[in-house]
Amino acid sequence: MTRVISENVGAFYHHHPKVAAIVTAQAKGKKNAMTVDWHTSLSLNPPLYGICIVPGRFTYQLIIDSKEFGINFLPFEAVDLIHQVGSSGGQQIDKFQRFNIASDEPIKTRVPILKAAYAAYECQLVDDRDYGDHNLLVGKIVAVHRLQEAFTPEEMLDLDKVRPVLYLGDELYLTSSGDTVRHLESVGY
Numbered sequence: 001m002t003r004v005i006s007e008n009v010g011a012f013y014h015h016h017p018k019v020a021a022i023v024t025a026q027a028k029g030k031k032n033a034m035t036v037d038w039h040t041s042l043s044l045n046p047p048l049y050g051i052c053i054v055p056g057r058f059t060y061q062l063i064i065d066s067k068e069f070g071i072n073f074l075p076f077e078a079v080d081l082i083h084q085v086g087s088s089g090g091q092q093i094d095k096f097q098r099f100n101i102a103s104d105e106p107i108k109t110r111v112p113i114l115k116a117a118y119a120a121y122e123c124q125l126v127d128d129r130d131y132g133d134h135n136l137l138v139g140k141i142v143a144v145h146r147l148q149e150a151f152t153p154e155e156m157l158d159l160d161k162v163r164p165v166l167y168l169g170d171e172l173y174l175t176s177s178g179d180t181v182r183h184l185e186s187v188g189y
């Protein structure tokens, strides 16, 4: 292996794969869904979740208008849907109708919760910050939806039951399986 060092940053996909998830939003009678792989938990108390979105996206406008967003985690069986909502614009089409997306009712917000999701968070927007070509939108998680059978008693995703969608970049997707899981003891200092 040859290590290459460069000041040319490029698209920096090197830290992938990342979990691909679907952000949902609803405002002024319109609902929409888009894929994100740039997202992260930010704080446990208060429970904060961050998503990075290009401000030109239709979803961004809906989030700013409603001050809410949902983030939905889907199994690998839904990889086609993840790619479809990540490569089409809600300004042009109704993605829920076009891709036959079924949703459940939220309890604290008006964001669509996807029926196919093994977990989803309802978030209330607490911050919107410009970081170059993406904005970091931070939401307080006000409700968690999850399929009980998809998780272990310790609330970890059970990889024998559900395979997550991982995104490598450049339209390449993969998943992982339970036989790669290793439990390591704490080093203790």
Ligand SMILES: Cc1cc2nc3c(=O)[nH]c(=O)nc-3n(C[C@H](O)[C@H](O)[C@H](O)COP(=O)(O)O)c2cc1C
Pocket (backbone or CB within 6 Å): 020, 032, 033, 034, 035, 036, 037, 038, 039, 052, 053, 054, 056, 057, 058, 059, 060, 082, 083, 085, 086, 087, 088, 089, 090, 091, 134, 167
């Ligand atoms: C796997 C994947 C990951 C993506 N991640 C992001 C992301 O993190 N942030 C972003 O702004 N767009 C991301 N996109 C692009 C948007 O999902 C895409 O532009 C979408 O069409 C926007 O929809 P909208 O205009 O209806 O909001 C991603 C697309 C794919 C396929």
